[in-house]
Amino acid sequence: MALCFFSRILCFLLHSAPFLSLTVGAVYDHILFPNQTLVIGQTLVSQNHVFEMGFFSPGKSSNRFLGIWYKSTPDVVAWVANRNHPITAHQAASFMISGNRSLVISSAKSIIWSVNSSRTSTNINPVLQLLDSGNLVLVDNMVEEGYLWQSFDYPTDTCLQGMQFTDGADSGVEKYLRSWRNADDPSPGDYILRIENKGLPDLVTLRGTTKRYRLGKWNGLFFGGGPRFPNAMYNVLVVFKQDRMISAKELDDSPAVTRITLDPSGTMTRHTLNAQRHKWNRAFTVPQDTCDEYGICGPNGICKSRTNSPIRCQCFKGFAPKFQSYWDLQDWSGGCTRIKPLNCYGGDGFVKVGGVKYPDMLSFWLNRNMSLSECKAECLKNCSCTAYANPFITNGGSGCLMWFNELIDTKELSAADSKQNIYIRMPVSELDLSTGLEDEKENKRPMKLILISMASGVFISAFINGGILFMARLKRQVKSKNEDLELTVIKMETIVQATNNFSTENMIGVGGFGPVYKGNMPSGEEIAVKRLSRSSHQGLEEFRNEVMVIAKLQHKNLVKLLGCCIEEDERMLIYEYLENKSLDLLVFDDGRKTVLTWPMRYDIIMGIARGLLYLHHDSRLKIIHRDLKTSNILLDRHLTPKISDFGLARIFEEDQALARTKRVIGTFGYMAPEYAIDGKYSVKSDIFGLGVVLLEIISGKKNRGYEDTNHNVNLLGHAWLLWKENKCLELMDGCLRKTFRECEVKRCIQVGLLCVQKYADDRPIMSLVVSMLGSNAAVLPEPKEPGFFIQRSSSPPGSSTSPSFKSENTITITDLEAR
Structure with a gap:
């Protein structure tokens, strides 16, 4: 192989002048030598005419970029060099290997884009090759293995066969896809497709830091919500190091020509080429449907993509929609809440839900060696455990994965994926249910607090603080509303335990209402507690107002009120805890x-x-x-x-x-x-x-x-x-x-x-x-x-x-x- 390569170089040199000057429109072979220049209108073509490289203008743009595309389908661009540095319409530009073994795009005397070799070369004149794999490589012919530099290390929005996704936690080099900004602009867009190693590997699409889609956790054979592999058309090699997936790539010996792209809207697509018709077909996309949207059904809901009904979301058995009126309008983001509370001390069991993409591992515990029965016993020992499953489907199922708190982003899969089963914790009274799903219009039994109780509680506070006139006004308001508040009352002892007796270490802020504390509930849920300051003149009015107003409001862009505490002279509001605090x-x-x-x-x-x-x-x-x-x-x-x-x-x-x-x-x-x-x-x-x-x-x-x-x-x-x-x-x-x-x-x-x-x-x-x-x-x-x-x-x-x-x-x- 090396001898053939040297022969090609020698033959080329014998028939070429020391400094070539090609006319515009000329086409190079697959090799670019030092002191050769590729200008606008010239291209480099791989040996078997699979890929072509040169300057191009995307879509309706007049800007130019150096890129690589399929020769049979020139509109399909696989890689862009200067995606952050466009060449304007009136700007002359050229591409070459510089004397210090760098790749350079320059205009006049200025450098538009350049990259340096990551390895030291022993050769004075390394050469650049465009391979039939689509990989642009800088080669030292004195070294038989490896490249001084390769484009496969710097993917843009396309993953070709042989190119790999890499998690760079150990090496510091991460390889992922980043979308174009739009069809006319290949500069980095909003979406990233990458490996995520959190407990179990996943392939996720992010917009900024917000997760938009995920393929599903690794189940020992493939990503649990994606296509099975290997198969006749799809063979992926994954590499693990200490249980972390450090790389994944589709092998280039597949019988089909394929590529994976991340488009400007965040859609990941695997394409296959019909070579006879020079046409690309979509083999697989994420999202495939509404159910792939991250967290579409909210907490404790499951999305059913196989149903013909427009209602995609259902609650697990033992749960009911948290906000039924929104659920009826197909806004499922509020998710589902338990109909009956768990009884940690011997009063709980489990309901099996079969064939699902597992919920995201937001709060979890993982053991790779336990059996399913051992996993169940371990979950019952922990009052915060809400579900368990075998993380791996190999050998009939192995390992123990336990979830704590709410279950987010669960999706029903095809019958072929029946080995992915999750067991959801239920009170004994719910275990007679035959399946693990609850119809979204059944069992609407939200916990309610009658306003009269709230009024009497606030009355005590008002009396202690001398607010008798205020209470009279509140009573009139309560009477005029004549409605129930859907609000949970939380005991004082629970709040004291959650906040470590209102310790200064748990205090996260102070407002006009009073101090705010972070707390951890026995279930593992994190909360924020607003405690009415006894010296606050505005706090009692604010307390009443906040209870009257926000308890009736539910939207993903409004803070969620979980409950309140009214005991003796204490008045507290309990909210969801938000990790990143205030803007x-x-x-x-x-x-x-x-x-x-x-x-x-x-x-x-x-x-x-x-x-x-x-x-x-x-x-x-x-x-x-x-x-x-x-x-x-x-x-x-x-x-x-x-x-x-x-x-x-x-x-x-x-x-x-x-x-x-x-x-x-x-x-x-x-x-x-x-x-x-x-x-x-x-x-x-x-x-x-x-x-x-x-x-x-x-x-x-x-x-x-x-x-x-x-x-x-x-x-x-x-x-x-x-x-x-x-x-x-x-x-x-x-x-x-x-x-x-x-x-x-x-x-x-x-x-x-x-x-x-x-x-x-x-x-x-x-x-x-x-x-x-x-x-x-x-x-x-x-x-x-x-x-x-x-x-x-x-x-x-x-x-x-x-x-x-x-x-x-x-x-x-x-x-x-x-x-």
Whole structure:
């Protein structure tokens, strides 16, 4: 093999001049030698004419990129070199091996793109080869094994046969696919396809840090939700090291020509080539259907892709939809909750659910050697264990996998995958059920707390704190509502145990309501406990308001209220615990903000907008939040935003447009002018706060206290002036330069400015805000001057000159309380 290779090189050299100069349109053989130059219009073709390499323009773009494509189907690009560095239409460019053994794309005297060899070469003149596998390799003919550099180490959006996915935990080199931005732009897009090693390997698609799809955990033979292999058309080699999957690749000896792609929408597709027709066919895609969307059925739900019904989600037996009204509208994100609680001490058993893609391993325990019976016994010993299964289907099933807390992203598979069975923990009273699924319209028995009980509990608190007049008002409100609250009462002793007796180590924050503690429930569930401060004058009112308002609201972008505790003089609210705390701790921290790429910030912006749309338009109650700010946006483990703190929220009647108060409470920097000055509030007040939050997320700067040396105005004024000067991208946080999408950033800035316009009537409603944020095609109006457009004095530091508010309103309310 090596002799043949040297003969080809020698033959080529004998018939070639030392410095070749090819005309435009000429085609090289599969080898490029030092001092040869590939220019626009020239290509390198693999030995058997399978692949071709050269400069190309994708789609409708006039920019050029160096890439590799299939010669028989030139529109199918397999690899791009300079995906971050396009060559403009009027720019001449060339590609060559430089003297220091680097690969270089240059224009005039500037270098557009370059890579260095990862290995030392003993040869003065290594050569570049385009192989029939599609691999571009830098070869030292003095070394028979390995390459100095290869394109297979740097995949773009396509995985070819022989190319491997690699988990770089040990080597530091990770190989994964990253989508194009769109069909006209091969620069890195929003989606990544990679190996995830968490307990058991999985192949997952991520958008930023948010999981969108997963193929299924490794079951000993293949990924548990994907196609079986090896088979006649699909042979994959996987390599493990200490139980971690360090690489996976499709072998190039398959009888079919295949490739795997990750498209700009995040869809993973395996294609096969019909060589006679020069046509690619789709052999397998993820997502195949709705059921592949991560967590589509919420906690404790299973997605059934084999049903002909549009209702894809069902609850496991012993569970019922948590929010039946949403479930009926095919919004299953709230998932399912147990009908009857577990009895840890000898009163539980298990229901088998057969043929499933296992739930994601978010909280788990894994033993690779246990039998299934040993696994069951181990699960019964742990009160937090909610399900168990054999992780591996080899040898009839082996090992022990236990899940704790809720079961997320379970999918029904075909009958052929019946070996993947999960056993879900149930109280004994539920074990007479014949199967492991619950119809979504059965057993609707949510735990309820009658408002009279809540009122009497709050009455005790009011009496102790001298709030008898307040209680009378609360009773009238309770009587007028005449409804039940679906809220769980949690015992004081349980909260004390969960928070380690309210230790300072468990305290995670303090607000106007009082301190907030992190807790761990006996079930293993993490909670956040808001404890009413006995010295708080606003806390009791906020407590009542939050119970009355948020207990009726359920949306994935609103913080979830799990229950309350009312004993003696203690008043506490128990929420889901959100790992990443509040948005302000990330977006305003110079050391931490870099983790928030533009796609992540855009997802956060859209999530906040959807949550506010629900409050204003889609919930059973029309809610005005009145204190929307960056610190009241909490983030879960996936950086999903959740609006929190409803202590100041107000319920509006369906046809009510405006209300007024003499007690203006809120946060400076987020209050709308009509609220801060005249005490008037409406949905447009929240929209003003949303606009401020948008501009803060984009800029990484706080509105309150912002100082700009160029415009000498606050953040809102600075953004507006930059917009008028057509320089709005200067507002963007500098750490977003490598990840931002210009059209999205500009659109978000424009929508933010529309939301903070001075006059409430000029601001858009939430349905229009969501539409404008999510649509590239919408033509947006020009924003007018923002509210509180503050022109600061040019006095030197230390002077007593106060800022002047440019506003036609001069009436103020003295009873103004900031939070």
